[in-house]
Amino acid sequence: MESSGTLSAHQVDEAEPSQSSIDLYRTLSADIASGVAVVSTVWRRRDYAATVTGHMSVSYxxxxxxxxxxxxxxxxxxxxxxxxxxxxxxxxxxxxxxxxLASPGTPLEGLLNQVPFRRGPATGSVIIDGALAYFELRTVAIHEAATHLLVVGEVVSMGRDASGREVQDPLIHYSSSYRRLSS
Known part of the structure; x- marks a missing residue:
């Protein structure tokens, strides 16, 4: 790091990234603002849900x-x-x-006891009450990418639970913490 407070250019040429490259990537990528969402599913008659910030619209x-x-x-x-x-x-x-829902080690039993939700009409998956928008999806492709799976889904149902000012106040993840878009 330079004394001016800016990060210097850093080449990542190694087949396996160094710890310093990983740390630098974490620092720089934390400045990517992202909407916060909950992904959920029902599998083996049990609800699963987790907070995510890595999601995007792929196609209309x-x-x-x-x-x-x-x-x-x-x-x-x-x-x-x-x-x-x-x-x-x-x-x-x-x-x-x-x-x-982002906390490591949350219990599987009772995971959603304190989270207000309803069931989606198409998949039966959890929809968080008051969601700015919700999408129910059917998986069409899964791609392995480093330590993650990129799950692509075709929308089978969608809607909005929020109204008025709620719609204008999304939860944003930026600089390693939650932020509000409006004040």
Whole structure:
């Protein structure tokens, strides 16, 4: 790091990145603002849900989305195996739910006891009450990418639970913490 407070250019040429390259990537990529969402599914008659920030719209025709899930996590296994899932976009009022569902080691039994939700009409997956928008999806492709799975889904149902000012107040993840878009 230079004394001016800026990071110097850093080449990543190694087949295996060094710890300093990984640390630098974490620092720089933390400045990518992202909406916060909950991905959920039902697998083996059990609900699975987790907070995610790696999601995006892929196509409008047909409506298609992608979510990035840590390959070692139970949500990745459940979404991969079930073939159906939901994505609930969160507003700032959902920060407590986002923290809970992002916590490592949350219990599988009772995971959603403190989270208000309803079932999606197409998949039966959890939709967080008051979601800015929700999408229910059917998996069409799964790609391995480093430590993550990129799960691509075709939208089978969608809608909005929030209204008025709630829609204008999404929960954003930026610089390693939650932020509000509006004040």
């Amino acid at each position: 025709d047909p409506p298609t989305m992608l979510v990035s899930l840590y390959d070692g996590g139970r949500i990745a296994d459940a979404v991969s195996e079930s073939g159906i899932w939901a994505l609930s976009l969160l507003g700032s009022a959902h920060q407590g739910n986002a923290n809970w």
